[in-house]
Amino acid sequence: MSKHPLKIDSGVIVVEVTLTGKLKTIPLKMVIDTGASITTIPKEAALAIGCDPVKSKRSVEMITASTTEYSPVVIIPTLRFLNFELKDVEVICHTLPPQATVSGLLGLNVLKNFRNVLDFPAKFLEIIRPC
Amino acid sequence: MKSQKIETIRKRFPKEWLLIEVTETDKSTDTSSKGKLIAHDPQRDIIYKKMISVKSKRPLLVDYGQHRLRKDMAVIFTYVQTST
Numbered sequence: 490m491s492k493h494p495l496k497i498d499s500g501v502i503v504v505e506v507t508l509t510g511k512l513k514t515i516p517l518k519m520v521i522d523t524g525a526s527i528t529t530i531p532k533e534a535a536l537a538i539g540c541d542p543v544k545s546k547r548s549v550e551m552i553t554a555s556t557t558e559y560s561p562v563v564i565i566p567t568l569r570f571l572n573f574e575l576k577d578v579e580v581i582c583h584t585l586p587p588q589a590t591v592s593g594l595l596g597l598n599v600l601k602n603f604r605n606v607l608d609f610p611a612k613f614l615e616i617i618r619p620c
Numbered sequence: 621m622k623s624q625k626i627e628t629i630r631k632r633f634p635k636e637w638l639l640i641e642v643t644e645t646d647k648s649t650d651t652s653s654k655g656k657l658i659a660h661d662p663q664r665d666i667i668y669k670k671m672i673s674v675k676s677k678r679p680l681l682v683d684y685g686q687h688r689l690r691k692d693m694a695v696i697f698t699y700v701q702t703s704t
Contacts, residue, residue: 499688503687505650591684
């Protein structure tokens with residue numbers, strides 16, 4: 490179990506997510522997004538850790554509020570957040586609009602591995618890995 | 621450059637993107653707590669390019685100074701569908 494203060498001053502729930510590949514370890518600020526079916530990271534971060542999106546053999550059709558486009562899928566060797574670690578996590582490489590003050594979206598393909606409690610009145614976020 | 625608290629660095633550059641070499645992590649929250657500022661710039665692309673080019677054995681945190689949404693801005697979710 491991992492319990493953390495829930496800060497929503499920014500209008501969204503921001504957590505630090507650490508990506509590790511063969512080249513580097515990059516912690517990024519990402520939004521917990523239960524409306525995203527898959528986790529999204531900037532293509533530059535994928536490249537920096539050694540997961541070149543240009544070499545990706547798979548892409549997904551990404552439907553946003555305003556556009557539809559294809560984005561490459563890469564496998565992140567290790568993804569850590571809030572004291573939990575996942576191996577070989579599939580993410581799409583898509584750089585958010587420049588107005589965004591976070592680098593990515595932590596989507597359901599990661600969140601579905603846990604019990605996620607968002608307690609807004611008590612202002613805490615609890616992540617529990619089921620037995 | 622000396623290691624500083626991440627919060628101190630963020631307060632110095634509230635409207636800029638930051639690239640920080642992490643020297644200490646808060647194990648209770650699993651978040652970067654101290655680091656050395658490598659680069660800061662209002663333009664995110666410049667920080668992303670630096671993230672690729674800098675060589676470090678330590679984690680390289682990409683952050684923005686102030687995670688506060690502008691009053692005239694809203695964020696909506698993204699939906700992704702796997703291609704066939």
